[in-house]
Amino acid sequence: MTDVTFTEHSLSTGVTLNVATAGPEDGPAIVLLHGFPESHRTWRGLVPLLADRYRLIMPDQRGFAGSDAPQDPADYVTDRIVADLFALVDSLGLDDFTLVGHDWGGAVSWAAALRGDPRLKRLVIVNAPHPLVFQRSLFEDADQRAASQYITAFRAPGFEQFPATIGWEAFFDKSFQGHVDLAAIPAHEKAEYLAEWSRPGIFNAMLNWYRGAPIVVPPPGADLPLPDYLHRPFPSVTVPTLVVWGMRDKALLPLQLDGLDALIDDLTLVRVEDAGHFLPWEKPQAVAGPLRTFLEAHTGA
Template identity: 65%
Template sequence: MTEFRRLPLSTGVTLNVALDGPADAPPVILLHGFPESHRTWRVVAPLLRDRFRLVMPDQRGFAGSDRPQEVEAYKAETLVADIFALADALSIDRFALVGHDWGGAIAWAAAIKGDPRLTRLAVVNAPHPVVFQKSLVEDEAQRAASQYITAFRTPGFEQAVERMGFDTFFDKSFAGHVDLAIIPAAERAQYIAEWSQPGGLTAMLNWYRASAVMVPPPGLTVPLPDFLLRAFPRIHVPVLVVWGMRDKALLPVQLDGLDTLVDELAIARLDGVGHFAPWEAGVRVAAVLAPFLGHDAGLGGAP
């Protein structure tokens, strides 16, 4: 039975957190992306709950969690700090981390940080920051696919969404990635209810506005950012990358060069699956996550 708690964190926000699985099982924190919530894992969680203690927060700015309105509240280092503060709030000593989309981006950043509490990393359709930024400069197809980021950063974009209506925004958000017919009406209604909360859309968009990623306009020649020209920290924990190969927002170029940034890397390619793999192909995602997450007998700590 899924349990819900509102947990105040040392980082100054209170998160709505779904908990599932035995309290004494190895803990796994699962991070959703845009424009979702802990419900990203609605298909995956029931297939993992018998073996793991699942911790599934609504990240700051989303759904039932606090929604700071300042862009600065969504800097990457703050979002990473939330994850470790969440572990502290639940008295979790060591944990595996799974992230999709923006949740995966923060999971990558947490692993790069090198905190010894993190033992394993699994990301689902979320790019490593080095590979992503490099592709935005050098790969025209990825640059074109990422122009929505510039739109989301535009001042007043939330007012434009309100004018078009949340139903239309729902269709625009998902129709290009997945058959809308597989999304139940109740799920659609829940998404729209969460997005339309006061300050809800601004908080969600501020994840993009606070990001340091540079998205050049199409056709413009730009140099690589300085951080790509320096040595970048390698990730030393085991990493599993799960990739829906039909993703139209994050192209398979995001898999290129990962082996130079990660000591121990496995990649599971899901043919015929799009960006929202955790619920579009949740059974397949769970099937590759379970053995990877269960491999580390050293996981410990429980809420």
């Protein structure tokens, strides 16, 4: 069993994050950012596949699991969450790191890469849409718009009471059914999810990621023009970038891969045909293998 250690980091952004780490302290640093509705445990399948060589840094992002959970949606705007990342990088003294993001962690990772911080050398995205491609698709593609209506539901006042109303176990089933085989999730893993979600204030904070985000989700059937800002030039991602995508993702459809080559200067794209949205733990080898190859090509490590 690979050893994972936990430390708390009080950041200059005003929050304390629970951070899991594994691997040699002097190994090449990889910061891994999870999404909804997870935690550092998103990466549980990758740790034994990577910790022999790499220093894995896996925070619970603000609002999740063991980290601070501000209750105001304004505390979850993208700039504040990206600031957490770089404050953690400061706290750890990193001057060269690879950033890996899944789901909302990928949204943070795209935004962080676009900042141009010289310490962020390489970017890895796992089933997380590029912000421009995603926003355009919500206006232009009926299927993606339909698949994203859960965002509107999550933003509704009072939705934080829904899991307690139907029961946390029923909410667990609703969260993952259609994405993975529920029977394949071990009982102890399910128990971990339920314990994290049901901590006081946590679920409301998790929803605040959606409430604080600027993404616009038009209602189904609405015929709306593409906003002017989506016609403007968009900056390129200049660091080498690996995108690994589970092609059975029912929330983020494969069209999210269209046009990435025009937005990324150095793109490697890996499609995983037999996995869906929760690729990091559904098929961890399908992420770890391309990640190792990518890092060897771009660092020699």
